[in-house]
Amino acid sequence: MAAGTRERIIDAALRLFGERGVAATPVTAIEAAAGLASGSGSFYRHFKDKNELLLAVIEREMARVKKNLPQLADLPRGDDRSAAPLAAQLMSDLDFLADLRPMMAILMWERGHPSELSTKVRGAMVERGVELGVADLLVQSRTPAVKDDLEAAATVMMYAMVGYFLATDFFGAAAGGVSAERFTTTLARLMVDPADIGHSPPRDV
Amino acid sequence: MAAGTRERIIDAALRLFGERGVAATPVTAIEAAAGLASGSGSFYRHFKDKNELLLAVIEREMARVKKNLPQLADLPRGDDRSAAPLAAQLMSDLDFLADLRPMMAILMWERGHPSELSTKVRGAMVERGVELGVADLLVQSRTPAVKDDLEAAATVMMYAMVGYFLATDFFGAAAGGVSAERFTTTLARLMVDPADIGHSPPRDV
DNA sequence: GTCTATACGTGGATAGAC
DNA sequence: GTCTATCCACGTATAGAC
Numbered sequence: 001m002a003a004g005t006r007e008r009i010i011d012a013a014l015r016l017f018g019e020r021g022v023a024a025t026p027v028t029a030i031e032a033a034a035g036l037a038s039g040s041g042s043f044y045r046h047f048k049d050k051n052e053l054l055l056a057v058i059e060r061e062m063a064r065v066k067k068n069l070p071q072l073a074d075l076p077r078g079d080d081r082s083a084a085p086l087a088a089q090l091m092s093d094l095d096f097l098a099d100l101r102p103m104m105a106i107l108m109w110e111r112g113h114p115s116e117l118s119t120k121v122r123g124a125m126v127e128r129g130v131e132l133g134v135a136d137l138l139v140q141s142r143t144p145a146v147k148d149d150l151e152a153a154a155t156v157m158m159y160a161m162v163g164y165f166l167a168t169d170f171f172g173a174a175a176g177g178v179s180a181e182r183f184t185t186t187l188a189r190l191m192v193d194p195a196d197i198g199h200s201p202p203r204d205v
Numbered sequence: 206m207a208a209g210t211r212e213r214i215i216d217a218a219l220r221l222f223g224e225r226g227v228a229a230t231p232v233t234a235i236e237a238a239a240g241l242a243s244g245s246g247s248f249y250r251h252f253k254d255k256n257e258l259l260l261a262v263i264e265r266e267m268a269r270v271k272k273n274l275p276q277l278a279d280l281p282r283g284d285d286r287s288a289a290p291l292a293a294q295l296m297s298d299l300d301f302l303a304d305l306r307p308m309m310a311i312l313m314w315e316r317g318h319p320s321e322l323s324t325k326v327r328g329a330m331v332e333r334g335v336e337l338g339v340a341d342l343l344v345q346s347r348t349p350a351v352k353d354d355l356e357a358a359a360t361v362m363m364y365a366m367v368g369y370f371l372a373t374d375f376f377g378a379a380a381g382g383v384s385a386e387r388f389t390t391t392l393a394r395l396m397v398d399p400a401d402i403g404h405s406p407p408r409d410v
Numbered sequence: 411g412t413c414t415a416t417a418c419g420t421g422g423a424t425a426g427a428c
Numbered sequence: 429g430t431c432t433a434t435c436c437a438c439g440t441a442t443a444g445a446c
Contacts, residue, residue: 005429019317023229026421041424042430049423083350108313111375112224145288145394152391155383156365163368164360170316171323178360186357189350190395210411231439246441247412254441 006046008034013057018102021109022054054106058117061103070096086137087188090161094180097165105170134158141192153191160187211251213239218262223307226314227259259311263322266308275301291342292393295366299385302370310375339363346397358396365392 012033016025027050032038047053070092097104103121110117134154138146146153164183217238221230232255237243252258275297302309308326315322339359343351351358369388 021226027423028421036429037431039421039433040431041422044423045429143395144398145391148394149387149391151381152383152387153395155369155381155388156392156395158381159368159372160361160365161368162372163364163366166371167364167367176356176360176363178357182354182357183360186350186354187361189353190348190358190361193349232441233439241411242413244415245413246443249441250411 005034005036005042009043009046009053010057010060013053014061014102014106017054017057017109018105022050022106023109054110054117057106058103058120062120065099065103068096068099083185083188083192086192087185089137090157090184090188091180093161094165094184097161098169101169108170138191143191143193146191157187157191210239210241210247214248214251214258215262215265218258219266219307219311222259222262222314223310227255227311228314230255259315259322262311263308263325267325270304270308273301273304288390288393288397291397292390294342295389295393296385298366299370299389302366303374306374313375343396348396348398351396362392362396 009030012030013025016029016033027043028038030053031040031043034043036042043053047056070089107117107121134157135150138150138153138157141147141153143153164180214235217235218230221234221238232248233243235258236245236248239248241247248258252261275294312323312326339362340355343355343358343362346352346358348358369385
């Protein structure tokens with residue numbers, strides 16, 4: 001198993017960096033978690049220093065995440081629409097956020113550093129095309145507030161998702177007891193429900 | 206000015222802890238920022254150790270924030286409503302979040318510690334009554350998604366606010382170029398706009 | 411109450427045996 | 429490639445002069 005030591009170090013670092021941050025994670029702890037003797041310098045046979053390890057962790061995570069980019073949902077193009085497709089898209093987006101979680105945890109610890117990490121990862125997020133994709137989805141909405149300021153509506157939707165994810169995942173709050181399904185369903189309905197839903201309920205799921 | 210040394214230390218710590226975290230802030234840096242000689246143990250004439258200082262910082266901030274609790278807006282009780290009062294309330298809530306910022310920054314660094322800090326501050330947030338207050342505001346909404354699941358709608362609203370604030374403030378993102386006004390206006394309209402606004406525009410501001 | 415000086419512990423990183 | 433042993437930088441905290 002000696003050949004996999006470098007990978008085991010990255011595994012351990014991904015976990016420990018996310019839990020406590022890079023600065024608060026001694027190399028000795030990484031060695032121990034990777035099955036090496038704590039305090040031996042064996043770590044340095046695989047990485048020049050702790051910062052090089054950090055870059056390797058981010059690089060491997062970025063490559064992994066890129067494979068899992070969610071597909072954009074197809075909203076029905078006709079007049080007969082419901083919030084269900086968008087709600088499904090949002091659930092999928094929550095999964096994507098969960099997939100990003102380890103990297104996000106590390107970046108939250110490293111915030112404020114003038115490193116290139118944030119730039120790199122921000123690029124990956126943009127690649128997913130959140131903003132544009134969301135805006136596309138909402139173009140067809142007949143909700144007045146969405147039609148009047150599409151960009152602001154897309155921003156509301158995106159930050160509601162990010163806020164929900166961060167609050168539930170990072171801060172352990174039960175999110176007021178509202179499940180992911182209820183959250184995404186309500187958010188989607190706020191966004192795309194036809195204004196006259198009270199008079200003609202949606203025929204789709 | 207010697208009498209104010211303790212307060213100057215708290216001032217410096219509030220800033221430095223928020224910028225880099227407690228662990229990454231040496232006592233020597235606090236001394237320097239408070240106008241004491243860096244490396245002299247003068248700090249220890251005022252606090253037993255760095256943790257006691259952290260508690261003092263949080264305590265002072267909590268007391269300060271409690272004075273600034275925003276008032277709940279009065280939504281018009283009649284049938285003739287607009288989103289304007291809620292939008293104004295949300296702008297005020299953004300100010301409140303900004304007021305909480307220094308403490309939130311520290312808590313983000315200290316996340317994961319099994320300390321009593323999070324509990325304390327969470328209590329202060331609950332005291333503001335975000336959840337209940339928001340739910341109250343939305344009771345009168347005629348938006349279908351809000352009427353069908355008031356709690357989920359309030360959660361969406363709250364996390365949209367938190368997500369917007371965190372993204373703009375902590376991560377420096379331009380928030381897609383959407384200003385606070387556009388954001389809160391759109392969010393408020395999504396929440397309370399009458400379903401038939403297209404047919405009978407609101408007569409209020 | 412602030413200073414100089416210092417003891418001590420932790421963690422980053424290297425040397426050299428195996 | 430992993431180990432033992434060690435050096436060194438940095439930060440905490442204290443002692444004691446002023």
